[in-house]
Amino acid sequence: MARNVEFDESAAIQKAMEIFWKKGYNATSLRDLIDAMQINSSSLYNTIGGKQELFVRCVQHYTDIRAQDWDKRLASKRSPLDVLIEYINEAVNIIINGEDSCMAVKSAFEVATNDERVKQILAADDQRSYQFLYKLIKKSMDKGEISSDEDPALLADYFNSTWTGWYESYILHKDPVKIKRMAEYFIKQLTK
Amino acid sequence: MARNVEFDESAAIQKAMEIFWKKGYNATSLRDLIDAMQINSSSLYNTIGGKQELFVRCVQHYTDIRAQDWDKRLASKRSPLDVLIEYINEAVNIIINGEDSCMAVKSAFEVATNDERVKQILAADDQRSYQFLYKLIKKSMDKGEISSDEDPALLADYFNSTWTGWYESYILHKDPVKIKRMAEYFIKQLTK
DNA sequence: CCAATTCTGAAACGTTTGTTTCAGAATATT
DNA sequence: AATATTCTGAAACAAACGTTTCAGAATTGG
Numbered sequence: 001m002a003r004n005v006e007f008d009e010s011a012a013i014q015k016a017m018e019i020f021w022k023k024g025y026n027a028t029s030l031r032d033l034i035d036a037m038q039i040n041s042s043s044l045y046n047t048i049g050g051k052q053e054l055f056v057r058c059v060q061h062y063t064d065i066r067a068q069d070w071d072k073r074l075a076s077k078r079s080p081l082d083v084l085i086e087y088i089n090e091a092v093n094i095i096i097n098g099e100d101s102c103m104a105v106k107s108a109f110e111v112a113t114n115d116e117r118v119k120q121i122l123a124a125d126d127q128r129s130y131q132f133l134y135k136l137i138k139k140s141m142d143k144g145e146i147s148s149d150e151d152p153a154l155l156a157d158y159f160n161s162t163w164t165g166w167y168e169s170y171i172l173h174k175d176p177v178k179i180k181r182m183a184e185y186f187i188k189q190l191t192k
Numbered sequence: 193m194a195r196n197v198e199f200d201e202s203a204a205i206q207k208a209m210e211i212f213w214k215k216g217y218n219a220t221s222l223r224d225l226i227d228a229m230q231i232n233s234s235s236l237y238n239t240i241g242g243k244q245e246l247f248v249r250c251v252q253h254y255t256d257i258r259a260q261d262w263d264k265r266l267a268s269k270r271s272p273l274d275v276l277i278e279y280i281n282e283a284v285n286i287i288i289n290g291e292d293s294c295m296a297v298k299s300a301f302e303v304a305t306n307d308e309r310v311k312q313i314l315a316a317d318d319q320r321s322y323q324f325l326y327k328l329i330k331k332s333m334d335k336g337e338i339s340s341d342e343d344p345a346l347l348a349d350y351f352n353s354t355w356t357g358w359y360e361s362y363i364l365h366k367d368p369v370k371i372k373r374m375a376e377y378f379i380k381q382l383t384k
Numbered sequence: 385c386c387a388a389t390t391c392t393g394a395a396a397c398g399t400t401t402g403t404t405t406c407a408g409a410a411t412a413t414t
Numbered sequence: 415a416a417t418a419t420t421c422t423g424a425a426a427c428a429a430a431c432g433t434t435t436c437a438g439a440a441t442t443g444g
Contacts, residue, residue: 004410004411004412004420004421005420005421006410006421006422007422024218024302026216026218026219027218027302027306029400029401029402030401030402030403031400031401031402039422040421040422040423040424041402041403041404041423042403042404042405042406042421042422042423042424043421043422043423045402045403045404046420046421046422047421050402050403051402051403100305101301101305105301105360106301106302108360108363108364109293109297109298109301109302109359109360109363110216110219110298110301110302112363112364113292113293113363114219119363119364122364123364123365126360126361126364126365150377154373154374154377157361157370157373157374158374158377158378160357160361161354161357161358161360161361161374162353162354162357163357164356164357164359164360165352165353165354165355165356165357166353167301167356168297168300168301168318168353168356169318169349169352169353171300171301171304171305171311172300172304172311172314172315172318173315173318178349181346181349182346182349182350182353185342185346185350186350189381196390196391196440196441196442197390197391198391198392198440199392221430221431221432222431222432222433223430223431223432231392232391232392232393232394233393233432233433233434234391234392234393234394234433234434234435234436235391235392235393237432237433237434238390238391238392239391242432242433243432243433
């Protein structure tokens with residue numbers, strides 16, 4: 001016997017995420033958020049909660065999308081090495097063409113140190129990223145597509161972290177060739 | 193015929209740097225800063241300038257210290273490979289034992305996108321870091337301490353960015369073994 | 385010691401911050 | 415259609431923000 005929520009919550013989260021992604025947590029004001037979300041602050045506080053809670057949901061949303069992407073790629077019927085190389089190349093393109101760095105990386109450095117919930121969401125995300133790489137590397141080794149000389153877990157860990165530095169490099173130097181050559185080298189190391 | 197500045201500017205910058213380093217730019221308030229610096233805000237505005245200017249100086253100070261360290265290491269008379277490996281191991285220890293991530297990395301993601309001056313300071317710092325690695329790798333190759341199969345410039349670029357991901361990993365997982373194993377793998381790749 | 389200059393301390397500045405309030409509009413159930 | 419419930423919009427909240435002001439203390443060179 002009552003009124004329903006008027007605004008589309010998941011669309012609003014998406015909009016808020018884009019703002020947080022671009023400006024970071026602390027540089028984003030609530031006014032920035034409600035302008036983008038097109039809702040009143042009272043609605044925000046009634047449904048989602050305050051700024052922190054909203055940010056947690058945005059980070060969660062961001063990592064959910066990534067998890068879906070990894071699952072989709074893992075379900076591919078193509079060779080695991082092809083999937084892996086395609087993933088690396090697409091990731092490079094995102095770094096080079098994307099407007100902003102990875103939100104998970106930015107948030108890890110800005111927020112995860114002080115907010116336990118954000119840290120746990122990002123740690124879980126990083127773990128899934130690791131698992132994604134590990135599975136592809138392991139399968140490639142089992143199929144003989146790449147050498148089994150190295151521990152697949154170590155390689156997965158190594159690339160999973162390598163990743164982050166490419167974003168920093170691109171922020172500072174905006175040099176696409178540099179990123180591409182590092183990615184080439186990585187693939188070469190892997191397939192050698 | 194006038195009074196002199198009372199406070200030690202470089203000591204105050206050092207204190208401010210520690211606060212910015214720990215909390216990041218946006219999460220640090222001017223009150224945090226003047227409490228740590230033990231000066232009045234009027235003195236700050238008269239001598240250094242506002243918050244942005246102070247931050248720029250702190251980042252500059254941070255990168256100056258790093259530059260000195262690299263110069264000192266390059267002047268060492270020991271073998272370049274030893275110097276490089278020692279540097280990597282000490283860096284790992286800083287990641288594992290340090291209270292906060294590298295200020296240059298944090299600032300790159302939080303501030304460099306929006307502040308051209310900070311971006312340029314950090315880009316110059318990154319360039320010096322690259323040069324440091326490049327010189328050691330090149331010398332090691334010339335002396336035959338490591339294989340010359342790879343382009344030293346590429347290797348230097350590659351490690352220089354690899355670096356950053358180890359900080360992120362440690363923030364999220366606080367797993368020293370993981371970092372150590374990645375460093376071992378890196379050294380192995382280098383000396384192989 | 386005087387005069388000229390500059391620095392310091394405390395208070396206040398107008399904004400902006402994240403959050404709350406509440407009257408009234410809106411709707412689902414009966 | 416009446417009623418009970420809930421959502422929305424605009425305004426207001428205190429607190430904190432970065433910055434400025436200025437009277438007076440301090441120190442220099444003459």
